[in-house]
Amino acid sequence: MDATAIYVAVGLLLNSAFAALMSVGLALHLDGLGASKAHIALFFVLNALGSAALNLTLGRWMIRRGSRRGGISANSAMAAAGMWGMSLAHPAGLDYLLGLTIVCSTVNYPQYISIAASGTGSASRRISTARTLCVVGYLGGLGLFSLAIKLNESVTPVRVAAVVAVLNAILAWLPRKEGLDTESDQKHTKDDADRARIALGILISSASAVLLLRSVDNLRQVYLPLYAVSNGISESKISTLIALTSVVEIPALLAIGFLADKTGSRKGLVVVALIGAVSFVPLACGGSYPWLLLAQIAYAPFTAGFQSLAIVLMGEVLPAGIKDGAIAYMVLVQVGSMFGILAPLLVPGYTSEIFFIAVLSCLAATLLLAHGARTQKSGAEMREARPIGRK
Secondary structure (H helix, E strand, C coil), rough: CCCCHHHHHHHHHHHHHHHHHHHHHHHHHHHHHHCCCCHHHHHHHHHHHHHHHHHHHHHHHHHCCCHHHHHHHHHHHHHHHHHEEEEEEEECHHHHHHHHHHHHHHHHHHHHHHHHCCCCCCCCHHHHHHHHHHHHHHHHHHHHHHHHHHCCCCCHHHHHHHHHHHHHEEEEEECCCCHHHCCCCCCCCCHHHHHCCCCCHHHHHHHHHHHHHHHHHHHHHHHHHHHHCCCCCHHHHHHHHHHHHHHHHHHHHHHHHHHHHHHCCHHHHHHHHHHHHHHHHHHHHCCCCCHHHHHHHHHHHHHHHHHHHHHHHHHHCCCCCHHHHHHHHHHHHHHHHHHHHHHHHHCCCCCCHHHHHHHHHHHHHHHHHHHHHHHHHHHHHHHHHCCCCCC
């Protein structure tokens, strides 16, 4: 491995460890401070809006510019400052501002992914490899979370997250050869031109499906820990639940990469969405802790497939390929997360009925992906049926 590959690998590990501490730690931290369900929902909605805006502006600029040292370092430093601020006594309204600094870290993910996806070979395999690193990093973050809650009160998960973000900020400035990292504008190929002519309906259906699948992922991320706590499950068991999914994700990613190579990203996502619907049934039916464990195992192929194949799919329907696909994915992730946060407010408290929303969203995404596949097939047949020499 060259210096750039090592840099990307370590960056993905640290960024994912921070994401684990942020996703599990922040919801439970706010709940522990006595924040209401509405307050927690508003906090994450504002985070999602801020992240989407940052990725559309700063994130796009960083990818177009190519060199990302300063941007990744600054984003990580801002996230560290926000996390440390959350751990200190502060007025309740300041949570929202601190949350906006924390989500600066989300800009780094598509930067790392766009570097990792550069090169030859199967895009789905390269993204799956990067996703595997993310899973390992996420597991490390969950391990740090479990360790932090067992130590004294001064070592909290949010403070550990701040330290991880500082390490990521330092990493960006370590000496390395500027290889893939400096690659910016690529020449548009014939495939890029073909992507630009894809029907608007295919783009809309693809983006809508990704949005719905992300809403499911975020619903679980925010409300599963809160649902578990409300049912008397300890925080250590909650981290075990989430870690179990991440462990199963690693072999699942290998299978997902193979499936995508054989069937394509769209058909692969159809299978993934159906698996997601099935995985939420035990939660929606209010199963006991063993059923929660089973649900988490079933959920692993869904989250593994969604977070790798969705980037590939968006790269296929956008003219600049994976570069625009990574940014579009991150924006859809944030918009979808708002739906995943707000929709459960229709259900009182933290009850199992919340997870019926996830089942329905997965099924709706399946229909959208299937519609896009039919539209794409019809378009291909029309192009093949054109007389030779006619455009």
